[in-house]
Amino acid sequence: MRCPKCGCVEDKVIETRASREGDVIRRRRECAECQCRFTTRETLGVGEMVVVKRDGSLAEFDPDKIHASIRHACWKRTVSTKEIDRVVTDITRRLNNLQQREIESKYIGELVMEALQDMDEVAYVRFASVYRRFQGIGEFIDEVRNLSERSEANGQENDSEP
Secondary structure, three states: OOOOOOOOOOOEEEEEEEOOOEEEEEEEEEEOOOOOOOEEEEEOOOOEEEOOOOOOEEEEEOHHHHHHHHHHHOOOOOOHHHHHHHHHHHHHHHHHHOOEEEEEHHHHHHHHHHHHHHHHHHHHHHHHHOOOOOOOOHHHHHHHHHHHHHHOOOOOOOOOOO
C-alpha cells in the first residue's frame, strides 16, 4: 500500500478490524519511512458490474466512489464512518443481488438518497443538490419541503421549519 504522505510502499499493519457483517476489513497502517498513519479498507471484489452514466459512457463499479460521495455529504455531521460503511455494504449487496452486468448511475444515486434520507436529512439534501444538479435556491426549498412532508407522513418529528 502506498503512503498517502510520502508515497513509500513499505508499511506495517498496526491494527486490523473486520466489520460485523464480515464484508470489510479495516487496517491501520504506519509508513516505514515517514511514520504517517493511515487507514485502508479491504472489500471482496464485486463481480464485473459496469455503471452506465448519464451521458451513456461506461465505468467500472467502484464502491469507494459511493463511500466518498456519502462521506462528502456527511461532512461535519454526526454520521460515523461505521454507518457509512454499513450503507455502502448494503448498497453493494443490493446491486450484486440484481445480477445485472450493467447498472444505471441513476439507480445507484436513488439508493444512496434513500439511505441518506433515513440516516441524516442534511446529508440527504446536500447529496440531492449535487445528484439532481440544483440550479437555484428554489430547488433547495422544494426538496426540503418534500422531505419535511415525507417525514411528517411517516410520523417522524421534524425539528426545523423549511
